[in-house]
Amino acid sequence: MTASTSSIASRLEAAIGASQVTADPAVCADYAVDEIVPSVIAKPVSAEEVAEIVRFAAAENLAIIPSGARSKLAIGMPPSRYDIALDMTGLNKIAHYDPGDLTLSVDAGASFNDVAAPLYKQKQFLPLAVPFYFQSTIGGIIASGVDSSLRQAYGTARDFLIGAEFVNGSGSLTKSGGRVVKNVTGYDLHKLLIGSLGTLAVITRLNFRTFPLPPEDRGFVASFRTAEEALELRRLITESPLGPSSLELLSPQLMQLFFDAGKNSSEIPAAALDSLLPANSWHLCISVEGTSEVCDRSVRDLTQLATQASATNVHVLGLDDAEGPDLWHYIGQAVPMLLEASPSASIFKIAQLPSRLGVLLAKLSAIADQAALPQSLIARGCGVVYFALLPPVDDSDCLRRLAEAASAIFLLCAREGASATIPWCPTELKRSINIWGHPFTLSLEGRPDLALMRRLKSAFDPQNILAPDRLP
Amino acid sequence: MNPSLIRDLKKLLGSSAVLSLPEDLLLYQYDGSVEQGRPDAVVFPSSTEEVARIVKLAAKYNVPIVGRGAGTGLSGGALARTGGLMLVFARMNRILEIDIPNQRAVVQPGVVNYDITRAVEHAGLFYAPDPSSQKSCTIGGNVAENAGGPHTLAYGVTTNHVTALELVLPDGEIVRVGSKHGDAPGYDLCGLFVGSEGTLALVTEITVKLTRKPEAVKTLLTIFDAVDDASQTVVDITARAITPAACEMIDGWTLRAIEDYVHAGFPMDSAAVLLIEVEGLNEAVAAQAAAIDEVCRAHHAREVRTARDPQERELFWKGRKNAFGALGRLAPSSYVLDGVIPRSKLPQALRRIQEISQQYNFKIGNIFHAGDGNLHPIVLYDPRDPAQFDRAIAASNEIIRYCVEIGGALTGEHGVGMEKNELMPLIFSDADFDLMRRVHDAFNPDSSINPGKVFPLGKGCGEIRVRTQTAQTGPRA
Numbered sequence: 001m002t003a004s005t006s007s008i009a010s011r012l013e014a015a016i017g018a019s020q021v022t023a024d025p026a027v028c029a030d031y032a033v034d035e036i037v038p039s040v041i042a043k044p045v046s047a048e049e050v051a052e053i054v055r056f057a058a059a060e061n062l063a064i065i066p067s068g069a070r071s072k073l074a075i076g077m078p079p080s081r082y083d084i085a086l087d088m089t090g091l092n093k094i095a096h097y098d099p100g101d102l103t104l105s106v107d108a109g110a111s112f113n114d115v116a117a118p119l120y121k122q123k124q125f126l127p128l129a130v131p132f133y134f135q136s137t138i139g140g141i142i143a144s145g146v147d148s149s150l151r152q153a154y155g156t157a158r159d160f161l162i163g164a165e166f167v168n169g170s171g172s173l174t175k176s177g178g179r180v181v182k183n184v185t186g187y188d189l190h191k192l193l194i195g196s197l198g199t200l201a202v203i204t205r206l207n208f209r210t211f212p213l214p215p216e217d218r219g220f221v222a223s224f225r226t227a228e229e230a231l232e233l234r235r236l237i238t239e240s241p242l243g244p245s246s247l248e249l250l251s252p253q254l255m256q257l258f259f260d261a262g263k264n265s266s267e268i269p270a271a272a273l274d275s276l277l278p279a280n281s282w283h284l285c286i287s288v289e290g291t292s293e294v295c296d297r298s299v300r301d302l303t304q305l306a307t308q309a310s311a312t313n314v315h316v317l318g319l320d321d322a323e324g325p326d327l328w329h330y331i332g333q334a335v336p337m338l339l340e341a342s343p344s345a346s347i348f349k350i351a352q353l354p355s356r357l358g359v360l361l362a363k364l365s366a367i368a369d370q371a372a373l374p375q376s377l378i379a380r381g382c383g384v385v386y387f388a389l390l391p392p393v394d395d396s397d398c399l400r401r402l403a404e405a406a407s408a409i410f411l412l413c414a415r416e417g418a419s420a421t422i423p424w425c426p427t428e429l430k431r432s433i434n435i436w437g438h439p440f441t442l443s444l445e446g447r448p449d450l451a452l453m454r455r456l457k458s459a460f461d462p463q464n465i466l467a468p469d470r471l472p
Numbered sequence: 473m474n475p476s477l478i479r480d481l482k483k484l485l486g487s488s489a490v491l492s493l494p495e496d497l498l499l500y501q502y503d504g505s506v507e508q509g510r511p512d513a514v515v516f517p518s519s520t521e522e523v524a525r526i527v528k529l530a531a532k533y534n535v536p537i538v539g540r541g542a543g544t545g546l547s548g549g550a551l552a553r554t555g556g557l558m559l560v561f562a563r564m565n566r567i568l569e570i571d572i573p574n575q576r577a578v579v580q581p582g583v584v585n586y587d588i589t590r591a592v593e594h595a596g597l598f599y600a601p602d603p604s605s606q607k608s609c610t611i612g613g614n615v616a617e618n619a620g621g622p623h624t625l626a627y628g629v630t631t632n633h634v635t636a637l638e639l640v641l642p643d644g645e646i647v648r649v650g651s652k653h654g655d656a657p658g659y660d661l662c663g664l665f666v667g668s669e670g671t672l673a674l675v676t677e678i679t680v681k682l683t684r685k686p687e688a689v690k691t692l693l694t695i696f697d698a699v700d701d702a703s704q705t706v707v708d709i710t711a712r713a714i715t716p717a718a719c720e721m722i723d724g725w726t727l728r729a730i731e732d733y734v735h736a737g738f739p740m741d742s743a744a745v746l747l748i749e750v751e752g753l754n755e756a757v758a759a760q761a762a763a764i765d766e767v768c769r770a771h772h773a774r775e776v777r778t779a780r781d782p783q784e785r786e787l788f789w790k791g792r793k794n795a796f797g798a799l800g801r802l803a804p805s806s807y808v809l810d811g812v813i814p815r816s817k818l819p820q821a822l823r824r825i826q827e828i829s830q831q832y833n834f835k836i837g838n839i840f841h842a843g844d845g846n847l848h849p850i851v852l853y854d855p856r857d858p859a860q861f862d863r864a865i866a867a868s869n870e871i872i873r874y875c876v877e878i879g880g881a882l883t884g885e886h887g888v889g890m891e892k893n894e895l896m897p898l899i900f901s902d903a904d905f906d907l908m909r910r911v912h913d914a915f916n917p918d919s920s921i922n923p924g925k926v927f928p929l930g931k932g933c934g935e936i937r938v939r940t941q942t943a944q945t946g947p948r949a
């Protein structure tokens with residue numbers, strides 16, 4: 001431990017108590033972000049303590065990165081500085097839950113599971129079953145800005161986050177929004193926190209509207225020879241009166257990964273996925289919910305539409321059946337599964353207008369083939385694609401090919417009017433590629449909204465001590 | 473105003489696009505609220521480039537600017553509080569692109585809200601946010617205020633339906649934020665600008681989502697003999713997790729005023745009605761309507777009427793949407809509030825409003841979005857009596873204070889503007905104001921765009937010297 005590290009730790013201890021501060025290098029290593037290890041970990045238990053720590057850091061010009069369960073800390077560019085890891089899991093209470101109002105106010109460090117349980121008791125839920133949700137904190141889910149397949153029906157966090165409390169870079173505890181479902185009092189600053197990766201403020205509390213659990217739900221999988229045919233069914237569904245709760249296109253490679261996962265699972269499912277669904281196919285996986293009459297009608301209509309779109313196979317899953325939860329769990333956790341599938345998995349998040357998805361998917365595939373990299377993808381009905389390049393090894397040749405493919409994908413997306421970022425990739429790759437994509441590497445002149453984002457960053461965090469340079 | 477600025481503006485836009493005579497300006501000193509603020513000149517740009525040039529000219533002459541759509545706002549958001557230049561978007565009223573497959577429309581700010589729906593309904597789509605003024609209010613104003621409406625209960629407010637904006641910043645720079653697909657990387661700038669009440673930038677182009685029309689709609693008019701029963705019904709509908717597309721409440725007194733005016737067939741002797749709409753698949757609508765019927769009857773509804781056909785549905789809604797106009801026949805002026813409360817507190821809030829009505833001796837009508845707790849008490853008064861105006865404001869403030877006390881907020885959809893800015897400290901601390909001010913200054917550092925709004929005058933944006941025209945000329949006569 002260096003002298004300066006020990007003095008940071010001891011002064012932090014004076015502020016919030018020794019039990020909440022550690023400079024043990026072994027522990028600090030667990031909080032590394034892109035291989036950069038903080039000097040000290042502080043674990044506040046109140047918003048006031050968070051403010052105290054941020055004021056201390058501002059006075060000493062130390063950089064802070066807040067984190068929860070650290071399941072999504074890999075998202076972002078490497079921080080330019082990182083002194084204090086702010087472990088938010090000590091702020092973990094449900095501050096307010098009024099089932100009758102369908103509103104919830106929860107500390108940022110509360111785990112998703114701890115929040116989901118009392119909601120479930122009241123037959124309610126938060127549509128935030130994002131990648132890693134089972135180990136995530138609510139604050140981490142919001143700060144990382146990840147989405148879930150349920151956005152098809154429920155939207156993303158920006159549609160149901162109704163207020164927040166947070167500590168800005170000056171160490172002031174501030175708030176926006178409130179605990180009511182409709183509110184235009186003051187600027188919607190809480191929306192800025194979604195996907196901000198801790199760069200604007202340390203989130204201490206979040207207010208949501210909650211949703212009633214549907215009485216029933218049903219899964220429907222249609223299989224196709226080509227992505228184009230599967231996308232045709234997507235189009236037919238969006239032009240029908242049906243309102244599916246999720247609508248996900250899986251590439252043949254991704255379904256194969258799910259088949260394999262099913263085989264390796266310790267619990268043997270009632271019927272293995274690969275006996276129910278054809279291999280080497282594109283699959284459109286749809287969930288519907290409502291009364292049993294609504295579910296029956298939806299499945300009937302979906303079957304008809306799938307035939308119209310030349311599906312080679314359709315399969316209905318009661319989501320209570322053994323195979324149902326498996327497939328839907330896999331769909332929700334496709335990102336972690338893909339990350340495990342390769343030592344240098346790189347997963348792009350690409351957003352495109354749905355009508356142009358077919359062209360985009362074909363070109364993405366060609367880029368992966370050209371780079372001789374295995375690929376896999378899941379595309380949401382709204383046009384958001386998670387496209388994975390999965391090199392079998394992590395040697396320098398693979399990294400070079402990843403970097404070339406990434407440049408080609410950024411260029412392709414810029415030409416196609418899509419946006420592309422790389423939320424998950426090896427730290428190594430970030431040394432040659434800006435994961436925020438092609439537009440962000442343009443000059444400020446070509447990307448004026450980037451200048452606005454930087455102005456906002458300065459307004460929230462004038463000294464640039466919060467997760468510096470993780471966002472462009 | 474500097475005559476050479478007027479000259480420059482006429483040179484830039486043509487004289488038909490510039491108004492500066494006092495008789496021409498009179499109309500523009502009002503909106504739908506009780507506030508006033510007269511601009512020194514009004515200009516009608518036809519393009520984003522003209523907006524940018526006007527903004528630069530105004531900056532050169534150090535004159536503040538306020539943007540305005542149809543002037544139907546209810547918080548003074550589009551009034552020239554400190555005089556200066558008013559930029560009216562009436563000529564920027566083109567729908568630039570309709571993209572049916574991707575369910576998007578790109579429109580100029582002067583497009584009337586309902587005209588978007590009219591342009592896309594042939595494809596089975598509509599634009600969901602539906603403020604009562606939707607046949608006259610513009611989408612630019614909706615974006616500024618983050619406007620709502622009855623059906624936002626199911627569909628969300630303006631911010632949930634806007635994916636991209638083109639902006640002109642106070643220095644004349646043109647910037648695009650968000651994206652047509654709606655998943656732009658980086659901070660959610662679109663989410664910040666929607667609802668910023670024109671205090672950060674001028675919006676010159678808007679990309680909106682289009683929504684698929686439901687297969688079935690059922691409109692229920694439920695009639696109660698006691699206000700408490702009606703409000704308990706709303707609480708119970710929410711608590712039982714029934715999500716209607718709209719759930720509106722009208723009290724008996726307001727109902728009678730509407731019926732005299734609109735002849736919607738509302739019962740003249742009831743204490744309150746709920747106008748509830750359910751939408752979706754045929755099967756879903758049938759089940760929801762049955763569940764709502766059951767809740768209403770459990771709370772002693774006298775009658776549950778279902779609209780027999782689209783014409784009757786239209787009539788029910790005509791009654792609701794013309795309510796403010798109907799009340800205008802009863803008193804020379806009215807003051808519409810917009811407080812929002814946790815939905816479970818509806819019965820006690822309505823009782824408190826009744827008490828305040830008696831205490832101040834004002835008739836206060838209630839017609840509002842019950843389903844999301846967004847109250848619209850309407851205080852009727854005679855503005856020719858200045859003491860009455862002051863009392864009306866005092867009664868209104870007491871209602872808003874109560875909303876905040878029980879966990880609510882100042883405004884659900886009308887905006888803060890220059891009407892509620894002095895009440896903002898009921899919600900926000902000095903630290904909150906400081907951050908909001910820093911965000912404001914990041915875009916609009918000299919308060920050259922829409923000064924004197926949102927922030928309390930003591931705590932906001934630099935040194936704004938505000939001519940309080942309301943105090944000088946009295947409330948709207």
